[in-house]
Amino acid sequence: MKSLDVKVWGVRKRNTKKSSYDVRWIVAGNVFSEQFRTKGLADHYRSKLLQATHGGEGFDTVTGLPDSMVEKAASMSWYAFALRYLAMKWPHAAPNTRSGINESLTAVTMALLDDRPGQPPEELIRKTLRNWAFVLPGPDERELPDDVANILSWVSKASRPLADLGDAALARAVLDSLRLKLDGTAAAAETVRRKRRTLVNALHYAVDLGEFKENPLTQIRWKKPKVAGEVDPRVVANPEQARALLTAVSYVGGYGRARGRRLVGLFACMYYGAFRPAEAVALTEADLKLPERGWGTALLNRTRPSAGKQWTDSGETHDDRGLKNRPAEEVRLVPIPPQLVVMLKQHLDTFGVAEDGRLFTNERGGVVGSSTYYRVWQEARALALPPTAVASPLAARPYDLRHSTLSTWLNSGVDPTEVAERAGNSVEVLLGRYAKCIDGRQEIANRKIEDLLNEYE
Known part of the structure; x- marks a missing residue:
């Protein structure tokens, strides 16, 4: 009634x-x-x-x-729900986020499969989920090869009900499975946390659909792995080392092919301007003001992160989007020192620009991929650094040039608010990330404490 x-x-x-x-x-x-x-x-x-x-x-x-x-009994399997969740998230997610969701849903689906006759090899199931199930258009919206269709048909029958995640023991087992890589070794802490975030978000969606009264994972005490939030001071290159590395880049590939020379300016933007790699890759001539003498400016407004063709709406390997963690149309004005002004002018005189105005291209004129500039950087390290330094974390990744610059600015006494604005970070994030890279903190603190104690002697 x-x-x-x-x-x-x-x-x-x-x-x-x-x-x-x-x-x-x-x-x-x-x-x-x-x-x-x-x-x-x-x-x-x-x-x-x-x-x-x-x-x-x-x-x-x-x-x-x-x-x-009225709470409904779960009417779908985890696999069917995961497809529905993916269809909801995909249109509004960035390409690299789509890839992360795909990876997470694949891992959870593998953990929620029952033993059934005719089970394909695990590696083949995982590959099929990654390449065919958890991408759009989904498996129901396109023609599948027979072997792929057979594997996904088996998955749909073997997938446990979504409601089973209401069992705390099973939910904990699924979370624990996210801690391991395929070879059984521990996964990186950030990878584990990313997969867990996707699962938690997916189950919030299940609550919205009425499949659960509340998210079942909120009842489980599960210790998340700790992620290092601070920059390792060992990766920070001093100005002399940074200059040696940039010089070495110009020798990579030999003079004839100019493989390294066309990327010197790219790495210089990361060091002298603290650009993120994807910001430097997207830089165009129209973004720059390069005076005859003194400081210039760069108006950053786009990024071109590597993502993969299957994750972008355009079908291109690189996404084309706004600045990281900023509204689509936001820009960031970055003053660039005279050294970088000179290097960018030399680059423009030597290599010109791409058809769309980009400064930096690969040898075929396309967008510079992360794998391309990473290989060049590794060769440059071997040329510029002694063997002990090559084996160390010192400037091991191109991104470490940005870390080196921000650490240098902070240590030179530049106001953190100004550093944060140029870097595109908040002051809180900046100081938290680079706390261990700021020299002299202990000496200053010791002196203040000593002065205070001396007042009472």
């Missing part, structure tokens, strides 16, 4: 050993309640009750719920 005689009370905190929150409401004189671990969950549930009352829904006098809130 349904009734419109409904009153919803406010959220009430229960003072028990483990704090919890009650949502209470009355339907035709009958009192109902639900208990939640956090106030946020309780508020969310109460708001759904209020929405139903405002919408004129009748509440069942036995269950106390409107039809829109």
Whole structure:
């Protein structure tokens, strides 16, 4: 029997050993309640009750719920749900995010497969999920090779129900499976955390669909691996080392092919301007002001990160997007020192620009791929550094040039607010990331403490 005689009370905190929150409401004189671990969950549930009352829904006098809130038994397998989640996320996700979602959904799907007759090799299942299942258009929207269709048909039958993740022991086992690589060794902490974030987000979507009352993972105490948030000071090159590395880049590939020479300016942007690699790759002549003498400027507004053809809407290997973690049309004005002004002028005089105005291209005139400039950088390190330094983390990646610059600026006394603005970071992130790279902190602190103590002697 349904009734419109409904009153919803406010959220009430229960003072028990483990704090919890009650949502209470009355339907035709009958009192109902639900208990939640956090106030946020309780508020969310109460708001759904209020929405139903405002919408004129009748509440069942036995269950106390409107039809829109009657919890349904999970009607789909994890695999079917994962396809639905992917279709929801894909249109609004950046290419590299799509790749990360694909990787995460593949890992969880592998962990939620039952043993069934005719099981294909695990490596083949994983490859098929990565290349055919968790990309758009999905497997139901395109013609599949027979072997791929057979594998995905087996997966759809072997996939456990989504509702099984409501079992804490199984959910914990799935989380634990994310800690390991295919060879059984520990996965990188950031990889584990990224996969877990995707799973948590997917199960929030399952809550939105009414498959769970609350996210089942919130009930599990599972220790996330710690990710190093600070830059390793060992990667930071001093100005003399950085100049030697940039010089060595020009010798990579020999003079005739100019493989390294056409990338000297790219690496110089990372060092002298603290550009991110994807920002330097996207730099155009129109973005620059290069005076005859003194400082110039670069107006950064685009990035060209490597992503992979299957993840971009354009089908190109590189995405074309705005600045990292910024609105699409936001720009960043970066002053560039005279040394970089000279190097960019030399680059323009020698190599010109691509058809779209980009400064830096590969030998075929295309966008410079991360694998291309990484190989050049490794050869340059071997030319510029002694063997002990080559074997060390010193400037091991091109990105370490940016780390070196920001550390140098901070150590030279440049105001952190100005450094953060040029780098495109917040001050909090900047100081947190480079705390271990700032020299002299202990000496300054020791001197202040000593001066304070001397006042009382």
